[in-house]
Amino acid sequence: MLPEESRTWNEIFAQPRIWVEWGPVLASQAREISAWIIERQITEIVFAGAGTSAFIGDALSFASHTGPLIKGIPTTDIVACPFECLRDDPQLLVVQFGRSGDSSESVGTLDLLDRQFPKVQRLNVTCNPNGALATRLPAGTGEQKVIALPEATHDSGFAMTSSFTTMLLSALACIDTKADVATNLGRLADKASALLPALQAMTPQRPDRVVFLGSGALKGVARESALKVLELTAGQTMTSWDSTLGFRHGPKAVITGHDLIVVMIHPDAHTALYDWDVAREIKAQYQDAKVLTLGGEGCDVDLRIIGDARWEAPLYVLAAQIWAVAWSNDLSLNIDNPFAGQGNLSRVVSGVTLYPVRA
CATH class of the missing domain: 3.40.50.10490 (Glucose-6-phosphate isomerase like protein; domain 1)
Incomplete structure (x- = not known):
């Protein structure tokens, strides 16, 4: 298989089109989320995810603004050490990222928010409109908002590509209140369109x-x-x-x-x-x-x-x-599933034992 015949390759090259089309829609949703954050008097935002989704928080926790304190805390840490990561505070917002929205730690974090931290506000950013992050309602008093990304960002290949970049841009649009979101995504799309073939060469x-x-x-x-x-x-x-x-x-x-x-x-x-x-x-x-x-x-x-x-x-x-x-x-690997036949890594992490919290 040539690289350009793989789904992963096409998903990488689809990013400029995704961003420019998503820009105006995101701009509207981001304004609503930004206003909601102010309305709920949020003082701290935790960006959470597992693996690639966690690295969005690593990048956005360096936000240069005077609003809420921002932290990146992986859901893998939240599930394992919940009381070291979160508190039951209505002025705390937990933003979860998930390509599928169904990974074990995504579901485990939702469980913790329902049972141990029911006052916490939630924003779920996901590429799958049918996953738990998109469809599951909160059990506590904390409100929940959902940003469901375009279907094209739900990468079918093993590696997260457009899902990572578009979830990052979507969350950033909600916290960078001075940005012209649609214009920024359009400019990034134009630059990426030229960069991708240059990087290939x-x-x-x-x-x-x-x-x-x-x-x-x-x-x-x-x-x-x-x-x-x-x-x-x-x-x-x-x-x-x-x-x-x-x-x-x-x-x-x-x-x-x-x-x-x-x-x-x-x-x-x-x-x-x-x-x-x-x-x-x-x-x-x-x-x-x-x-x-x-x-x-x-x-x-x-x-x-x-x-x-x-x-x-x-x-x-x-x-x-x-x-x-x-x-x-x-390396003659299956680009869309490099671990085919090995069974030791999968596109969506599942089957993790989630232990009940005793507190």
Whole structure:
């Protein structure tokens, strides 16, 4: 199978069309959600999900605004350690992300909100209008809102692609109240339309190891990028991720030879100074390694369009999406299900034992 014959490839290339069509609809829904957040006097927002869905919270928790405190807490942590993660507070909003909306931890978090935290407000952002996140009603006094994304975002391939980027943009639209949402999605779509074929054309030879580095909101994007490569190459390409400055403090030991290091240059000029320092340092210290920079002027890939790391996050992740598919194909894997026949990973995590909470 050629990469372009896979569902995953087509779902990646569908993102610009999805964003531009979703923009006006999202703008209207985001205004309503933003007003509701103010009305409910929300003081803290927890962005929650598992795996890729959790990394949305990693990126958005760096929001630069004066509104509610924002945290990213994975549902895997909430289910395992509920009272360390949440409190029964009507001024707390839990935003759950889920492609299917039916994963074990999504359902487990809904159970906890019903029984242990019934006053908490909820916003579910999901790609599946028939999943639990979209259809299940709350049992407590906390209100619930749902953003059901376009059907095209419900990726049929193993890897989350359009689901990740569009859920991120949808949540961001609700908290960035000064943004022109429809215009931003249109600009991102135009930029992505040009970026995708360019990234395809410059696909590096598959390395044994890939490292993704990013600062602030881009650290979450680095984490998602590393997971995309690890998943789509079925673990045959080892990956690592970190913040650019954090990488020096031990994790740099991962570089051993002809590795690929992708440094995401932050749009903030001050932050970018540190990103560039680390990129230059790695080039100087590891002659066999290949260093690629993603960002603005002077980068190997110029993706700058808005100047806000949160809004540009979907553009940064495109490189990992495209290259991971190509490398999966090089390994003769089933791109849409790299673990076919193994039975150890599945598209939707289910069958997790959910233990009753005793409190």
